[in-house]
Amino acid sequence: MLKYLLNKIGYAFLTLFGVVTVIFFLFNVLPGDPARMMLDQNENSEQLAIVKKKYGFDKPISTQYFYYLNDLSPISFHSTNSEDYTFLSEGKYNAVSLISIGNNEVVLKSPYLRESFQKSGKKVSDVIGNTLPNTFLLALFAIVIAIAIGILLGIISALYKDTWIDRIIALLSTLGMSIPSFFSAILFAWFFGFLLHEYTGLNMTGSLYEVDDFGEGSYIQWRNILLPAIVLGIRPLGVVIQLMRNSLLETLGQDYIRTARAKGLSEFQIIRKHAVKNSLNPVVTAISGWFASMLAGAVFVEYIFGWNGLGKEIVEALNNLDLPVIMGSVIVIATTFVVINILVDLVYAYLDPKIRIS
Numbered sequence: 001m002l003k004y005l006l007n008k009i010g011y012a013f014l015t016l017f018g019v020v021t022v023i024f025f026l027f028n029v030l031p032g033d034p035a036r037m038m039l040d041q042n043e044n045s046e047q048l049a050i051v052k053k054k055y056g057f058d059k060p061i062s063t064q065y066f067y068y069l070n071d072l073s074p075i076s077f078h079s080t081n082s083e084d085y086t087f088l089s090e091g092k093y094n095a096v097s098l099i100s101i102g103n104n105e106v107v108l109k110s111p112y113l114r115e116s117f118q119k120s121g122k123k124v125s126d127v128i129g130n131t132l133p134n135t136f137l138l139a140l141f142a143i144v145i146a147i148a149i150g151i152l153l154g155i156i157s158a159l160y161k162d163t164w165i166d167r168i169i170a171l172l173s174t175l176g177m178s179i180p181s182f183f184s185a186i187l188f189a190w191f192f193g194f195l196l197h198e199y200t201g202l203n204m205t206g207s208l209y210e211v212d213d214f215g216e217g218s219y220i221q222w223r224n225i226l227l228p229a230i231v232l233g234i235r236p237l238g239v240v241i242q243l244m245r246n247s248l249l250e251t252l253g254q255d256y257i258r259t260a261r262a263k264g265l266s267e268f269q270i271i272r273k274h275a276v277k278n279s280l281n282p283v284v285t286a287i288s289g290w291f292a293s294m295l296a297g298a299v300f301v302e303y304i305f306g307w308n309g310l311g312k313e314i315v316e317a318l319n320n321l322d323l324p325v326i327m328g329s330v331i332v333i334a335t336t337f338v339v340i341n342i343l344v345d346l347v348y349a350y351l352d353p354k355i356r357i358s
Contacts, residue, residue, distance in 0.1 A: 008345055012338045019334040024068050027323050028061060034117070034323060055114075056085040071112040072331070078105050113328035118320045124328040128310060132332065134208055135302065135309035139294035141225055142233035143287060150237045151283065154244025155276065161249065169241060176238030182300040185231045189304060192227060202227055205306030228305040232298055236290040240283055247279040285344075292340040295333050 034057055052058040056067045067085055070076045078086045078095070080103050088095055088105065095109035113124035157169040193204035206224035251257065252275055260270050299311035306312070310329055317325035 005346065008342050012342055015338055016331075016335060020069065020072060020331060021065075023327050023330050024065055025061075027327055028064065054085070059085075071114060074111060075106065075108055078107055079103060080105065113331070114324040116317075116322055116325050118317075118322045118325075124324045127313060127325055128328060128332055131308060131310045131313045134307065135295055135298055135311060137208065138225060138228055138232060138298060138302070138307060138309055139291060141229035142294060143236065143291050145229055146233040146236040146240055146290070147283070147287060150240025151244050151276075151280075154241045155248060155271070157241065157245040158248040158252070159271075166245075169245075173238035173241040176234045176241075179234070181231060181235065181297060182304065184234055185228070185301045185304040188227050188231050205304075207306060207308040209308075224305075224307070228298075228301050228307050231305075232294055232301050235297075236287070236294075239286050239290070243282045243286055244279060247282050248275055251275045251279045288340060288344040292337045295336055 034055070049058075056064055059067070070078075070086060075098070076086075076095075078088045078093070081087060082089075088107065093107070093109045093112055095107035098106045098108055100106075110125075113128070115121045115123055116127055119127060153169050153173075157166045160166050189204045192200050193202050197203070202223055206221060208220060208222075208225060209218040210221045210224070211218050257270060257275060260274055261267075265273075295310065298307075298309060299314055301307070302309040302311035303315045310332075314326060314329050316322075317329070
C-alpha cells in the first residue's frame with residue numbers, strides 16, 4: 001500500500017509540475033509588460049525599473065521561471081543579499097531556515113503565489129483564501145442536490161422502465177447534461193430571480209454574506225446559494241440519474257435479488273435493503289470526479305449570480321489581466337483535482353487489493 005501511495009504522489013508531482021510549467025510560459029508570452037500592469041497609468045521610468053527589479057521582471061524568462069518554481073516549492077533557496085529577488089524579506093515568506101550555504105539559505109516554507117497586480121500588493125494566497133471557501137460551499141450544496149434528486153429519479157426511472165415516466169426523466173437528464181452552465185444560469189436567474197421574484201423571494205444576484213441596510217455588519221443569506229447550487233448541480237444530476245438507473249436495472253437482474261423475491265420479501269424491502277445499496281458504486285465514482293470539476297465549472301455560474309467565490313475572482317482577474325491571481329487560482333484548482341483523485345484511488349485500492357497489484 002505504501003508503494004502504491006508513493007507512486008501516486010510521484011505521478012501527482014509530475015502532473016503539477018507540468019501544470020505550473022504550462023501556466024507560467026502561457027501567461028508570460030502574452031503581450032504587455034507585467035510591471036506596467038501593476039502600475040496601471042501611474043508609471044514612470046524610475047518606478048518601472050524599481051518594480052521590475054523587485055519582482056524579477058528584469059531577468060531572462062528562464063531565470064523568472066526558476067524564481068516562480070522557487071516561490072512555489074516548500075523547500076527553496078534564498079539569498080541573504082537584500083538586492084536579490086529571492087531575499088527573505090519580512091512579510092513575503094513565512095520560512096524556517098534549514099541550512100546555510102554561502103550567501104544562500106535553504107528554507108522550509110508554504111508555497112508563495114506572489115502578489116496581486118490590482119489589489120495593492122495583496123497576497124494571492126489571501127485572495128484565494130477569502131474566496132475558495134465560498135466556492136467549496138457552493139460545490140458542496142450542488143453535489144448534495146445532485147445526489148439526493150439524482151438517486152431518487154434514477155430509482156423511479158428504473159422501476160418504471162420503458163414507460164412515459166422513464167422517458168420524461170431520461171429527456172430531463174439528457175437536457176441537463178447538454179445545456180451549458182452559463183446558459184442555464186442566465187435562464188434560472190431571469191425566470192426565478194426576476195419574473196417569479198415576488199413568489200420565490202430569490203434574487204438574481206447575491207453572495208453568502210450581505211451587508212445590512214445600516215452598514216453595521218454582514219449577515220448570512222442562505223437563499224442566495226439556492227439558484228447557483230441548482231444550476232451548478234444540473235449536469236452532475238443528469239449523470240447520476242443515468243448511472244443510478246442503469247446500475248439498479250443491472251442489480252435487479254442478479255440471482256440474489258431473485259432469491260430475495262422467492263423468500264417472500266416485498267419489492268420495497270428488496271429495493272431499500274439490497275438493490276439500492278449495491279447500485280451506488282458507479283454513482284460514488286462519478287461524484288468524486290464531479291466535485292473536483294465543480295471548482296473549475298463554477299466560474300461562469302458564480303460570475304452570473306454575483307457569488308463571491310473563486311470563479312468570480314478568476315473572471316475579474318482575467319478582465320484586469322491580474323496574472324498572479326489567474327495563475328495561482330489555476331494551480332490551486334489543479335492541486336485540488338490531483339488530491340481528490342489520489343484520495344479516491346486510495347479508497348479503491350483499500351477496498352480492492354487487485355488495484356494495488358495491477
